[in-house]
Amino acid sequence: MKSNPRGDKPDAGTTLSEEAAWTRVLAHRRKDSPATVNAVIERFRAAGVTPLEVESHLEDAGDRLYQAAASGEEAWAVAFGGERAVALLAAEVSALMSHLVARAASVRSVCVDALLDEFSAVTVAGALGVARQKVYELARPNIDPEYLTTTPWRSR
Template sequence: MRRQPRGDTTLDWDVALAHRPQPQARAEAAARLAECGITAEQVVQVLADGGDDLFAASRSGDPQWADRFGGPLAVALLAAEVGALTAHLTSRAAAVRATAVDALLEEFSAVSVAAALGVSRQKVYDIARAQRMGPFLDHVPWSRP
């Protein structure tokens, strides 16, 4: 069991905010969200649809569109988590690309790799040297069973 009847456990926030790999950043985000009345489950739900529901509500024309999410502050915090997740996924994709380009350079010239990727030769070297920091999520939130 991961839930306690009196509130979210640390594990719940760790799961909901797994895209924030630094424990301090995750704890600070969890505190901001909880202070606004947002639960870990709400964060998981918003991330599961990539913010689609937030976006649709914001474009609905309903003057109270933010109320069902907890108000404008809650929406801003939830949208920030969608942004943090997408930034994390962008970094993860860049790390994968860097690893692949580095492997390509072991077999092919930078000119050949550049032509195949549609970038300049210098960009190939920039990509290959990119930081491959982590840790990264193994799975996006919407692919988990």
């Protein structure tokens, strides 16, 4: 066997850059298992959807998909790669939004916990418009370092 330092790594060709693109675009899936993420990528590939197309729809939070679907025009999905591609893109927008909802809830929990240091649960509940019992449920601070640090629609 010949020694070839770093020679056994794949070329910086399309496969590696495509993998890096998928990793970046699907950053909101960090907590998912690698098998799950790979299955998502394979479904996109099978439908002919590229990482750039996914990124484009995540950046506009699915607005173009929604506008096209709401238009009532026949065959509206063709412009986006067909119904299969649109279903996958819409599911990915939903996955990102779920991630962002969890991120926002974690920020709220930190604040509710801090408010309880100064105010009663009744006061906090009234100020936030939630039931007193809910305040204790909300006050479980947990900012997970795995949350996205920025949204896809902000410049990187």
